[in-house]
Amino acid sequence: MNKKRVLATIGVLAILGVLVYLQVHTWKKFDWATFWTNTEHVNWVYVALSVVLIYLAFVIRAIRWRIFLKPLRDTTTARLIPPQFIGFAGLALLGRPGEVIRPYLIANRENLTFSSQMAVWLVERIFDLGTVAVMFVAVEVVGDPLWSTLPDTHLSVQARWSAGLFFCGIMILAAAAVLLRKSGYVVADRLQQLLEERSAKLAHSLHAKLVSFTDGLETISDLSSFAQLALWSFLMWWMIALAYWLITHAYGGKLAHIGAASIMLLLVSAMFGSLIQLPGVGGGSQLATIAVLNKIFGVPSEIAVSCGMLIWVCTFMSVIPAGLWLAHRERLSLRAVVAAEERAEAALTE
Numbered sequence: 001m002n003k004k005r006v007l008a009t010i011g012v013l014a015i016l017g018v019l020v021y022l023q024v025h026t027w028k029k030f031d032w033a034t035f036w037t038n039t040e041h042v043n044w045v046y047v048a049l050s051v052v053l054i055y056l057a058f059v060i061r062a063i064r065w066r067i068f069l070k071p072l073r074d075t076t077t078a079r080l081i082p083p084q085f086i087g088f089a090g091l092a093l094l095g096r097p098g099e100v101i102r103p104y105l106i107a108n109r110e111n112l113t114f115s116s117q118m119a120v121w122l123v124e125r126i127f128d129l130g131t132v133a134v135m136f137v138a139v140e141v142v143g144d145p146l147w148s149t150l151p152d153t154h155l156s157v158q159a160r161w162s163a164g165l166f167f168c169g170i171m172i173l174a175a176a177a178v179l180l181r182k183s184g185y186v187v188a189d190r191l192q193q194l195l196e197e198r199s200a201k202l203a204h205s206l207h208a209k210l211v212s213f214t215d216g217l218e219t220i221s222d223l224s225s226f227a228q229l230a231l232w233s234f235l236m237w238w239m240i241a242l243a244y245w246l247i248t249h250a251y252g253g254k255l256a257h258i259g260a261a262s263i264m265l266l267l268v269s270a271m272f273g274s275l276i277q278l279p280g281v282g283g284g285s286q287l288a289t290i291a292v293l294n295k296i297f298g299v300p301s302e303i304a305v306s307c308g309m310l311i312w313v314c315t316f317m318s319v320i321p322a323g324l325w326l327a328h329r330e331r332l333s334l335r336a337v338v339a340a341e342e343r344a345e346a347a348l349t350e
Helices: 003-026 032-040 044-068 077-094 096-109 114-142 153-195 200-217 223-249 253-257 260-273 284-296 301-317 320-329 334-348
Strands: none
Touching (some): 044 114, 044 223, 077 096, 077 320, 114 200, 114 260, 153 200, 223 253, 223 260, 253 301, 260 284
16 A cells, blocks of 8 residues: 555545544443344334445446447446445445456456546546435426425535536536647646646646547447447436445334435535445445435434445445355455455556
């Protein structure tokens, strides 16, 4: 682990420590007996169905990646399914260093360059963020009855503003992506020239990343491919949102009345919270979910903790058994893969 990664890990640990302290300080009167009692009465059929939806979402990710690879390689969805499960299992177990396991495995499996698959990974992130942003805005466009499911009018107004800002941010990102697709190499060359005198290493690294990203944008070969990617993305994220709905409604009571607007707010909060991700323990995702349930929706602390942790286990950690089994079947060591991809990633900037 290099010095930069050590400092980043220390920073994330410090932030997570503060968040945990504040949360525990808030729950001085936390009733663990009530926590376990509410967990015991969960509808486990709903929970099981949510895990099935999450597993199907990984299959859709493989379908999307196959479409991304069309200009580079003619492959099958079946070949791309194992890297999805193994990659997300690595992310859950190893934290952010496991994020790029998928691009590395697919590059090896399909005999492609690591940089090309990192570019695909970056474009995939844009589709994920863009899809969730559109869904968030769509809840407002459909009409007021959906937003009225939020606890109060003030929160509804704030959520609408947030949805608008989120969508505008994604539109700016999409515009930047279109610009790079047309002039990425020119932009990369000019930035390298501007920064080379100050820091040749930084200039070369930024140039390599921009070129890699530009190449990734070329994977969307035509309008038909874009339409397919958009449709699969919407299907996948609606399935994930439905998994959230199933888990919250599995508790009954107040959580059984959570509507579409509340689910989207919960999903977006978890998405941004997941930026803080530690090996094996997660981090911001479950804390964000618990905080929204408790502070915004007024769910009692004990139930909020139970539901937030169950959402995290079902949507994020449930992939681990399948991922480890597939890694074992293919005789892979997750840590060895991470070490190899770190070397490959470092080679991009040399």
